[in-house]
Amino acid sequence: MSTDEYLDDVEWTVDDQGHITVDNGDCEDCSDKPCLHLCPAECFDHQEERQGEIYFSYEHCIECGACLVFCGNDPDKGAVSWTKPEGGKGVEYDFG
Amino acid sequence: MTDFDVVVVGAGRAGTAAAYRLAQENVDVALVDRARQPGMKNVTGGVLYGEVLADLVPEFPEEAPLGRHVVEHNVQMLHDDASIGVSYRDPAIREEPNYTVQLGEFDRWFVRKAEEQGATFVPETTVRGVEQREGHAVVATDRDGGDITCNAVVGADGVNTTVGRTTGIRDPVQPENVGLSVKQVIELDRKTIDERFNLRSGEGTAYIFAGFPEGAPSVGYFIYTFESTISVGAVGNMATLQTYGDQGYDGQGTPLYDLLTRFKELDAVRPLVRGGVAQEYQGILVPEFGYDDLPNRHEGRVCLVGDAAGLVLNKGFTFRGLDFGVESGIRAAEAAMQCRKRGNWNAFGERYDALLGDSYVMDELRQHSRLPSFLENERLYEAYPAVARETLKQTFSSEGDASGLTWKHALTALRRQDVGVRDLLADGWRAFRSV
């Protein structure tokens, strides 16, 4: 099961700079990698050849803040540096 | 001399209510939001309990873009593909101004109302931090030269509050204290919704579901009706989702979007959501604190309102935060008016906290303070639905002995689930005390 079909209905004004960065060095010791199943937009991809096996892309982030809580705020993980996009950038909902 | 008396960060309902009330009293107030248009970043379920808003903006029920007037609430327990439900309609709730709302339209309307009162709305501006200095506060934004000075700051910037985090008022949030939700908006035409949900034109209904997958604690689902759309969502405590199930990287964890997809396929759910065109998908966090562990919400000239202060009542898969946001925003405005009158803003945060303490928001949170621990009880999600199902099967199935709903069936089923009568009574007592 993936989120592709769900994300088809989402719109973004994509910034050329990422608002979230992942320091893959911290992923090396992370054994459960909850980012892979908890991010509702699947911004974290499992790629064996990457450092820490994680590839992150910010473009389709829906800015929920989950990765701030389960990774950024966890002193044992902490790979995620989390901010909000610049004004007027990022996800844009019609309904809400 | 500062740029404004008050800067409100975040134009959700909490911040906009504060700005509206301040502007009404001719306080010089800026309302800053990161979105291109109000509401574009915002997500809710949900039902707006409209009483406080009607006090603040009396014309709201006629003027605001609203979904449907909520006249019915449904609770369904799921057990595998079986479902057991309670449906509640009551003329008493018909009298209340409770409506389904979608925040895209609603927040745009509300911000316009605050502007009409004289608030200065600053869109497309992300606040990066707030600093308290001697005699004033500075709100740093991502605009060139965009630092704004003021006497007081209202942090109304939602669950991932920048104001709370950069001032250190809020500690880092832990997975136990947030729910993760994913939600889909599906377009159905108005007539289909009326017929499918047994509603008259303009009437709306709300559904909550629990018990799927079997035994998953603190995971639930909801369906709300709007004029020509429905929203269908799943919500689960983040700590639960991190470890429950076996679909994650090291064999533990469950993707919530996967649960939502499977939920929509259940026998009890498919007829409600089928057809229609998917319009939007959203993901959002919701604060899940109990009254006893509510986070800090003020310091000096800064206060936090709405989700930024964790002011949400978790009633088990439905939340009450929209009206709590409005009420806390109004209390922040009152605190600012007191400070302006005295010409001293140093105790702004404390004044807000005292006013909030006297409000119905804190009363409600206090009254429900035992609810969260009750909801974590696993029997509620596994044993009881199974028992109820067994008992009803004995009653309605042609294979049952047709002697009706008897205590004997219930007790036999309870024993099969390894639940003692002592547990049953204790859980019943806890449920009673928490609601």
Ligand SMILES: Cc1cc2nc3c(=O)[nH]c(=O)nc-3n(C[C@H](O)[C@H](O)[C@H](O)COP(=O)(O)OP(=O)(O)OC[C@H]3O[C@@H](n4cnc5c(N)ncnc54)[C@H](O)[C@@H]3O)c2cc1C
């Ligand atoms: C799935 C779900 C269902 C719910 N159902 C219900 C329900 O049925 N009834 C109910 O009463 N409540 C419900 N709630 C709770 C309710 O949605 C929230 O409590 C409410 O929306 C909080 O309002 P707010 O104004 O505090 O924050 P928000 O609505 O989150 O507003 C925050 C604002 O701040 C802005 N912002 C954020 N950061 C910055 C920054 N750094 N700079 C500038 N601007 C910023 C955002 O763009 C946004 O406009 C539900 C919540 C969820 C997740």
Ligand code: SF4
């Ligand atoms: S949870 Fe954080 S530390 Fe762990 S793999 Fe994912 S990004 Fe890396």
Ligand code: SF4
């Ligand atoms: S904020 Fe939410 S959507 Fe964006 S990367 Fe983090 S978990 Fe994924």
